[in-house]
Amino acid sequence: MVLGKWSKISIILVFLISWIVPTTGWASEALESGTFTMKVSSPIPNKGDTIEVIITGHEMKDVYAFEINMAYDPTRLTFIDAKSDVPGFSVPAIVKQTHIQLAHTKVGQGKGLEGEQTLYKLHFKVIQNGKIELTLNSVRVLDANLVSTTKLMDTRTTLNIHGPYTFDDLDAFDWAIDAIEALAVKGIVNGTGERQFSPDSAVTRADYVVLLMRALGLKGTVGESFEDIDAGVYYAEPVAIARELGLVQGDEGNQFHPQASITREDMMVLTDRALRVSKQLKMDGNESDLADFEDVSSISAYAVNSVATLVKLGLVHGYANGIHPKETTNRAQAAVLIYNILAYLK
Template identity: 40%
Template sequence: MTISYTGYDTDGESYSGTIKITVGSTDVDTVTYSTSKNETVVFRGRDFNNVCDDADYDTLNYIKITTLPSSSYGKLYYGYTSDSSKGTTVGTSTKLYYDTDDTPYLDKVAFIPYSGYTGTVTISYTGYDTDGESYSGIIKITVNSIDDITYTTTSNAKVTFSVTDFNNVCSDATDENLAYVKFTLPSSSYGKLYYNYTSSTSYTSVVSAGVSYYKSSTPYLAYVSFVPASGYSGTVSISYTGYSSGGDSYSGTVKIVVTAASVSKYFTDVSSSYTWAAESIDYLYGKGVVKGTGTSSYSPGSNITRGDFILMLYRALDLSATTSGNFTDVAKGSYYYDAIAVAKALGIAKGSDGYFYPSTPLTRQDAMALVYRAMQVKKISITAGTNSDLASFTDKSSVSSYATTAVATLVKAKVVVGSSGKINPSGNLTRAEMAVILYRVLKL
């Protein structure tokens, strides 16, 4: 809202002025972050886009800080990489973009608290969507004076919380023992909190926001675990409110550092040579898609046969169909008979002259063709690739015509990335490569 006015001084001189009033939507959520004293907070563009989307605006284009925080609280920087390389200060005229193809962008913005500062910093901003519509928003950053509780784990491995850790923080903050805590749930893209978790199919419940988890009675804090989202690595910050036995409350943070798995939890032969595949293999094993080849062995470097690959694809994508026969060379009663019959019925497995050659090693381009057809059957949304997507590979001309679209599409989707500038279409697919491809498909 703009209001014009005329002002008069004590000598009778006049001038014209304008009052601009921005009325923010009451439906716009606050972007909140929590950190510890002297710890930097790095913004996440998706947090701002979620606020924009929740308020029924189009995709966020950029924001501009309306009111900078007092320097006695801290400063905003763009391009922060470390405390010794803070980047450049953010001003009120700086456009901070959501899309990382534009600069400066939000994922590179950091708030660095003033040394020793604790409290809550409120920063106003104006957001602009891709249609040019604007709204007013608030960023609240809580700088806690108490110590974080920190855990370290690997991808797909749970962390069970320690009551002792929480009690020690409570004692430091209130001089009393802990009674219970309530959690603010992390984004599911990072992982989830579970109660009495044993496996992905065996747990009592998902932890709920606002529910009290007690030190000495049910539901017990000691039964709460964090399970990282599949494939996630990074640092997750989970805010909580602790309550002492005397009724005092305080705010705290659990930080969980999730590192990518470098070796398999299940197979001794998926070692440091297969760092690139370990997480995928463990994930598929946990889902019952792949099995071992012996006691604690997976044989990651062995070629996978055509029959075995169809079986893995069948399990991974939960394929089903009414069948009417099978290929001539697929023996009835074989462990992959049903999987190949379903794949044949769905048009995924085509074979040649009625034969499928299930015990023959599978080429990489045939694997991509099978995956591509299966994704079409399951209606997994993916943008079709073209020859231009293969331009960077020196052996692109070796891709057979029947597989070109499949290979290009999976390359475009980053399901297949090649190696040393080659796609190696006629090379045999290994069991490790199979796991990585299927894992990436499941993560689309």
Template identity: 45%
Template sequence: MKKRMTSILTLIILLTTLMPFKAIAADTITLEDIHNKRPGDQITIKGTTNLGEVTVKVLRPNKTVLYVNVLTGSPFEDNFTLPEDTPEGKYTLIVGQGDIIDTKEFNVTKETIEPTLTMIRLDQTKYTLKIGQTKQLQVIAAYSDGSEQDITDKAQYKTSDSSVATVTDKGIITAKTVGETIITATYQGKTATCEVKVTKKTSSGGGSNKTEQTEEKEPEPTPSKKTFNDITDYPWAKEAIETLASQGIIKGTTENTFEPGKNITRADFITLLVRALNLKTDIDTNFDDIEPGTYYYEPLGIAKKLGIAQGIGYNKFNPQAQISRQDMMVIVARALKTTNKISTTGTFEDISTFADAGEVSSYAIEGVATLIKEGIIQGSTGNMINPKGNATRAETAVIIYRIYTKYNLATSSEQA
């Protein structure tokens, strides 16, 4: 009996040794965590497995399928962009094969993070005025996301010597007597100053008893060329960035940096588009998630009133979400048609030669195709549209610049 047991054990050990490792190793899948997202954000799915093939599935809060794909190899990675109308709630990621799965949960929320105020500045640091002259100050607030807002009517003002020059609560300086004074503007704890020098009026000369003549108005200076230290590696966008910055249409993230590779938000894109097209209208409503006083409140109100910005549903816009390339194209096409800059309409045939034409969402096909037909969009490396990728600040500058030059907007804004 003992001899028989020894033989059986020897046979089991031999069979185990000859079996492939995979046949005895447990099939596993391990997923990385996914942080909470907002509509329009990109989802990155990463993990490892010893299975040859796994199915990726993302379920909505109501358990319907939002996304599905099949992946091979390990480690694996997959990316997709949440639609702009994605509802809030808890989403479930399931990756596996048969009963062998791993799951992760993440939340989608429409909560926004407002940028913080970093500094304020005056449009000039020195003024020279003649007695009796007035000057309207302009105060600009800079925010942590690189955006700027005119806060002239929101700042508080004071003068160091009211006998030389006074300043109203609207920022209007009035020169009183010869001398010098300092004007200080304050907003939310930030200050900016400028020097004001007051001189005598120019007399008419020649012994005339006439009162002093009004000084001739000096011509407006030509905008100086603006450049940034970090755009050298973006030669394809350099001219667009510098031209738009010199015209005051686009701003840097600091005085000397532009951050061309940074993704642009939905609010910033609308702000640039409204500014470039010089759009104006009375605002009587806005999206519920656009707070009064934010730098983008007025441009978004204008875009909404004109039907250019239509939001993500429930009267929401999600201003701080990054904007996808296809959503940017849809909004641009809508704006150009609203302003009668174009009358053409593109179809899928206009984009069919691009390698990723099939990835353009059905709602975006007309807008994307229209801009390609107009020559405003020319595709990216590898004959790709990259419709669901996020738009960068450099890409946005190039598109705005093409619109600006193609439709002679510089001339239009001067005449407006």
């Protein structure tokens, strides 16, 4: 009897450890037994959370051993463990790229599982924001007579992973998160979509004027309009007021080029002018304040004093030993400068 018992277990263990990813070629040798579902503890987890995934069998008939195959996104979830409360023996989980395979068998004489039973509980660490799907691909079962059945399926559960912040796309911009979040709470900056800030997107000349006017609360009368700004656009009035205040100027053709991306040096020039118009800045910087930067010669003559002033005040720090005056300003950089300005004004 003992030899027969272990012979049966050995056969089952061979069944349990003989899979190869992906498992799509099994032949069904018996009627399918029951249905199988997947439930997630939180469909909207936050980055850093641990979630539990429960796989349950329903209306099962004599399920003595079972093998579960599922898929996940390892760029957003880290697999921690998988445990079964069913009495018996579990094969250690096999995790290969996006696939997870689990297997468990009862031990001893008697029939297999009947009715409804939780088969496995899996745990994952949430490591990245975004929308992902967990997929239950298949469940293979073995009855007490060693007859196997394969249940192929495509059961999907969607997770919307949120970070602890207003926006979910700031992971690569940790140096700007505090600034962006603080300005968003105050309504100074807005997102570009649902929980999206698009920090690496370029800032247009018109949008930076709007941002600057809003942050500093600058008011005034509407001045002469530019030829390339239509009266009905959202930035028409702020740009016209900025022109009347002396913040912006057009070219020889009375063009402002509102949709052109603003350069870093022009962002600093407009900021310097705005602080002076609002009478919140009286000191002047000069080229000696830029001695730590290697690309001072690249700064346009009209921008040198403005750049130097903002550096002297600690509002601009540059990066990689340079000011990079001709580079396009992105939304994250603009937000940090505005944040620094408000902190300085306090």
